[in-house]
Amino acid sequence: MKTILKYDGSFEGLLSVVFYVYEHKLKEVSIIKDKHYEPNFFDHSIAILSEPKKAKRVWQGLSKKLSPKAKTKLYKAFLSETLKIENTILYYIRKALSASVSIENDFTDSEILHIEKTVKKVDREKHRMDAFVRFQLTKDGIYFATVEPDFDVLPLNARHFKTRYADQRWLIYDLKRNYGIFYDLLEVQTITLELAKDINRGDKASIYFTYEEIEFQKLWFNYFNSSNIVSRKNIKLHIKHIPKRYWKFLTEKKF
Structure with a gap:
């Protein structure tokens, strides 16, 4: 049975979820915004509160494994609001923290490539807003x-x-x-x-x-x-x- 982790939809909230995953050593999880969650009989759900201190610890901890540019990409990917992007971000973070070398340009990994493509779409929309x-x-x-x-x-x-x-x-x-x-x-x-x-x-x-x-x-x-x-x-x-x-x-x- 997969554990569903619900959060408030903020980036701080998502980082709080990541902290919770590591704190409780969870493996099979799915992250979803509160407003998108639909209860069912087969999954166990937990509501994760947004906690600034824990979110900050996660964000600072990522600096040991990710460049500032890569961290910015994670934030931009989050802003895409793409379906299940939270799970892709968690995957990216888990792989980065466990790897002995940088995974930032490992585009043979479909999840990392998905982040890259998503960020390009977000950047394009950002520049259009600047202009329009x-x-x-x-x-x-x-x-x-x-x-x-x-x-x-x-x-x-x-x-x-x-x-x-x-x-x-x-x-x-x-x-x-x-x-x-x-x-x-x-x-x-x-x-x-x-x-x-x-x-x-x-x-x-x-x-x-x-x-x-x-x-x-x-x-x-x-x-x-x-x-x-x-x-x-x-x-x-x-x-x-x-x-x-x-x-x-x-x-x-x-x-």
């Missing part, structure tokens, strides 16, 4: 944007936007995961809000955004359309560089 986020100036002076990335990449975007917009207050909100990152001119904080359902509707823009912002968006939309050369339009290439799932958040596609 479109801010709108709210009436209370905050540059606001909504996104719905395939992966949970906002923690990776924070540094880019803090550096690029260091003199502005801004908020990027992930509608799919219901949280955002807010920069208050000093630091980036993670926040949750109850957003109005119509905040992205063009006919309601005047409720939330400044008049100058709305006029600027119309100007940009008109410029974008007028600069297009119809005879050179290549929709397939356009979609390749800017997938349709991003269009609803782009100013040049709104009106």
Whole structure:
């Protein structure tokens, strides 16, 4: 009978699970987020609490066997939210800690290769968010944007936007995961809000955004359309560089 280890879905929580596995010398386990767990008669489940001290011990302990780059890859793989990625991460950690040589580039191992491929997908999504986020100036002076990335990449975007917009207050909100990152001119904080359902509707823009912002968006939309050369339009290439799932958040596609 396999032991199911449930956790809160945070990276700290996952590292706490890893600590528990080693502390209790467990072999056959499966890790799953609380919200995804479905009870059954055949498995034994245990809820693992997130414990910062234990998570920190695991993360620091990994430095003895993994490079900073490899540790970052584990974090990025976690942010992918891919099905059963927690079990792949546990496998990677177990192999790294038990091996006498570095396993970081052992791509003959399908699990390690899976981590590598997953990280590349997350990196690609992170860079797309850097490029495709479109801010709108709210009436209370905050540059606001909504996104719905395939992966949970906002923690990776924070540094880019803090550096690029260091003199502005801004908020990027992930509608799919219901949280955002807010920069208050000093630091980036993670926040949750109850957003109005119509905040992205063009006919309601005047409720939330400044008049100058709305006029600027119309100007940009008109410029974008007028600069297009119809005879050179290549929709397939356009979609390749800017997938349709991003269009609803782009100013040049709104009106």
